[in-house]
Amino acid sequence: MPTAYRTIDARILAALGGIVGERNLIAGDPERLEAYGHDETAEKRYAHLPEAVVKPASTAEVQAIMALASREGIPVTPRGAGSGLSGGCVPAMGGIVLSLERMNAILEIDLDNLMVVAQPGVVTNSINEVLKKEGLMFAGYPMSLETCFLGGNVAENAGGGKAVKYGVTSRYITGLEVVLATGEVLRLGGKLRKDVSGYDLIHLIVGSEGTLAVVTEVTLSLLPVPKRRAVLLCSFPSVAGAIGAVPAVIKESRIVPTSVEYMDKASIIATCSYLNEEIPYQKAEAMLLIEVDGNDDEEVYRAYEAIGEVCVARGADPVYVADNRTTMDRIWNVRRNIAEALKVRSPRQSLEDIVVPTAAITAFMARLEDIAGRFGVEIPCYGHAGDGNLHATVVKPEAWSEEEWHERLTAILAELYEASHALGGRISGEHGIGNKRLAYIGIDLDPATILLMKRVKAAFDPAGILNPGKIFPD
Ligand SMILES: Cc1cc2nc3c(=O)[nH]c(=O)nc-3n(C[C@H](O)[C@H](O)[C@H](O)COP(=O)(O)OP(=O)(O)OC[C@H]3O[C@@H](n4cnc5c(N)ncnc54)[C@H](O)[C@@H]3O)c2cc1C
Known part of the structure; x- marks a missing residue:
């Protein structure tokens, strides 16, 4: 990474405007720039204002922006929707935010090859x-x-609630x-x-x-949508009981579920109250949504x-079975809204996404309880337990x-x-390192790997101009 970058002056602004058009360039307006200076990471200390935001409409425009930035030594930070949770799209060194929001077309649905070709700004x-x-x-x-x-x-190699059976983004990227x-x-x-x-x-680029x-076009492979599904909501009298059941689910039933999601009591209560929702047995100590x-019908049954x-x-x-769409959606809605509900309840927080081998989750939860107890801090926890990926959320007392x-x-x-590392895990399973976790990357990776x-x-x-100040500390 260079020690100094060039700041954006009137000449460079004119060149950027010439590439994307004045309407698609933001500069000199702190209020509009602020919207591009952060993502969904709760702590404001990871935010940073860009000097300019450009919104290209084509690969040729992205190419011209990068060639200019490279010649002039200006940092460029690509940005999608800004929903990231590690400060990845924050322009940590200022410079240009390259927003892909206008490159939002689905270019081709290829039913013969079962592929879709789309631009990066398409809402997933x-x-x-x-x-x-x-x-x-x-x-x-x-x-x-x-x-x-x-x-x-693509950039985060994101994965969600279906990863147990279907894997994460990288599995589907063919081009x-x-x-x-x-x-x-x-x-x-x-x-x-x-x-x-x-x-x-x-x-190599997926997850980088x-x-x-800068990703300007993506080819994804597709799967048929299964015709039937059902959701189990399993209430457990203890965290250890729920977490202990996770590795057993596949091993003993010999079935790979689509999802195995964990929710602790604090997460469930906060979310039901946020949504004004009642789900069965919501006072349980912990739940698995499977x-x-x-x-x-018979296969699913x-x-x-x-x-x-x-x-x-x-x-x-008890174990509650939801097999109609409305009830399944209500249950999933609770799981999907936990992050938001906890953020509304406790805006000062640090949402984590450590990942451990699934058989080590029980040991990790014991360590989590110990850390929370010793520091006197609340750490509600939920997440993709079937992948060993947990969202421990440290809340400021x-x-x-x-x-x-x-x-x-x-x-x-x-x-x-x-x-997490001591249990064979990593500091991030899906949200990435960004500028939030870069000080800790040495916990996971040895010096030779870095x-x-x-x-x-x-x-x-x-020239070190693409999204500098991320992943590795200098
Ligand atoms: C409520 C909530 C739930 C979430 N659930 C999940 C979840 O289940 N699983 C999960 O993995 N994540 C989850 N996330 C995190 C986030 O949504 C994902 O990381 C998502 O993939 C980020 O996409 P984005 O378009 O918002 O990217 P941004 O936040 O804009 O950017 C993320 C990173 O991608 C880079 N980037 C963006 N576009 C490009 C491009 N075209 N070319 C190169 N680099 C690019 C940016 O520089 C940055 O480093 C969640 C976030 C929230 C707020």
Whole structure:
């Protein structure tokens, strides 16, 4: 990373305006720039104002912006919908925010190859809305599907509530068009289900948090939508009971559910109150939301019976089955709104997404309880338990001053991340490192790995202008 970047002056603004048109350039207006200076990360300290925002409409415009920025030494931060939770799209070093919001077309639905080609600014959910009539879906989407963009999903390798059975975004990406920091355009892969010609650059770029290239087109493989599904809501009298059941669900039932989501009591109560919703047995200490799917009623019935039995044997009481759309949607709605509900209840918080091997979740939960107890802090927890990916949410106690919060949160996060790493886990399972977790990357990665990653970064972006100040501390 260079020690100094060029600031944007009138000459550069004129050049940017010439590329995207004055209407698609924001500069000199702090109020409008502010909207592009943060994502959904709760703590404001990760925010940073851009000097300019550009909204290109084509790959050629992205190319021209990158060539200009590269020549002039100006940082560029790609931005999707800004729903990220690690400060990834925050222009940490100022410069240009490159918003992909106008590149929002679904370019092709290829029913013969079962592929869709789309621009990065497409709202993720709209892909499945369009595909509904064909009985097809993109299965790797995150829970924020109604707001986030496809390009952001690619850059974060997002994964959501269906990852247990269907995996995460990367599984479905077969082709990418990207613009490098220097302005060159690469077309990688295509509508191929297999491809071993050279290095797998697609899956190097997927999850690279906008630090290696700007994604300008995505080819996704599709799956048929299963015809039937059902949701089990399993109430447990203890956290340990619920978490202990997670690895048993697949092993003992021999069925791979679509989702295994965990919700603790604090998360459920906060969300039901936020939504003014009642779900069955919401006062349980902990719950597992387990979804199964299939193509006929009997298959789905057999699946939920088998999984229900495993949960009952592990102490679930009662197990509620939702097999009509309205009830399933109501239950999922609670799970989907936990992050928002906890944020409304406790705006000062740090939402985490550690990931551990599924068999280590019980041990991690014990460490979490110990950390919360020792620091005297509330840490509600929920998440994609079937993937070992948990959203422990550290909440600022009212009695703590700002200084105490900053100091103690740093120590709490270090302990939480160390606990995850010691159990074979990682500090982030889906939200990424961004500028929020970069100080902790050394917990997960050894110096040789970090050095190699930095060399890869330098090969893609020799001038260090693409999303600087992310992933690695200098
Ligand atoms: C309520 C809520 C629920 C969520 N649930 C999930 C979940 O279940 N699973 C999950 O994985 N995440 C989840 N997230 C996090 C977030 O929605 C995802 O990370 C999402 O993929 C970000 O997409 P975005 O378009 O908002 O990207 P942004 O936040 O705008 O950007 C994210 C990163 O992608 C880069 N980027 C964006 N577009 C491009 C591009 N075209 N080319 C190169 N880089 C680009 C940015 O530079 C940044 O580093 C959730 C967030 C919220 C608020």
